[in-house]
Amino acid sequence: MNRWRQRFFADGLDGLRNGATGRRRRLCRDKLSTFLLALVETSPRDWNYQRSRWSSELMAxxxxxxxxxxxxxxxIRRLLREFGIVYRRACPTLCIKAPDKEQKLADIAEALKHASTTHPVLFVDEADIDLNPRIGADWMRRGAQKRVPTPGQNRKHYVAGALCATTGKVTVRYGDSKCSGLFIDLLKALKRRYREAERITLVLDNYIIHKSRETCAWLARHPQFVCLFQPAYHPWVNRIERLWKAMHDTVTRNHQHRSLANLLVAVKRFLRTASPFPGGRHAMAKV
Structure with missing residues (x-):
């Protein structure tokens, strides 16, 4: 009786008429997959909803x-997995055009095409080592969140690295400040390591220490070094970023070292086992 009352209050006399019998028609799987794939490429705002991200309830x-x-x-959630649609963090992207982007990418591609023993191409960058651990996901019992002790007052160290595009060999230097001196120390190490090279091409970002007066003066005295600056806001062009990510995932994330010295020992051990990169040895390496 309650069901009939609800139908009457919702639709009046039309609600009392019998509808079609049998199970309701369902969208065929092909049409549903096409609809869902198109849906996830849009935002709920495009459909006049206030949410900025899709939920399975809103999709339904x-x-x-x-x-x-x-x-x-x-x-919906089961079908999304079947259709290869995953729930993951979005990638932030600045809506700013990088000047000379196409030309810079073409220069890097040309250098990589002709990379050799006498003309090595190296991806160069710096990374921060923090005593305060970077917090990341880990396996734990439901309802019992793991605790990662932190020292409270952070201390930092820095590593400058170069990744060879052809061999995957890693060259690093360490310092207590991210300055031109640290970058020049790395350049000196590269000069010794690739002493047979006629030209050493460096792919690097636009950080100030790569263009400082001290750095430019050193490079002017060593013309075998050629710097190719990657487009602004394009960190993924520099392959050494993957090495830094692996370092943080393996060593610094959720670490429990009480001193910066112990943490640096772990970082140096990782960078030794990671070369050549990518090689996969660092993931299973023992202490």
Missing amino acids: KVIHDHARDFIHPST
């Missing part, structure tokens, strides 16, 4: 409103 509602088919949110 949009499907019901536009395709007249009811699908439970749990079914």
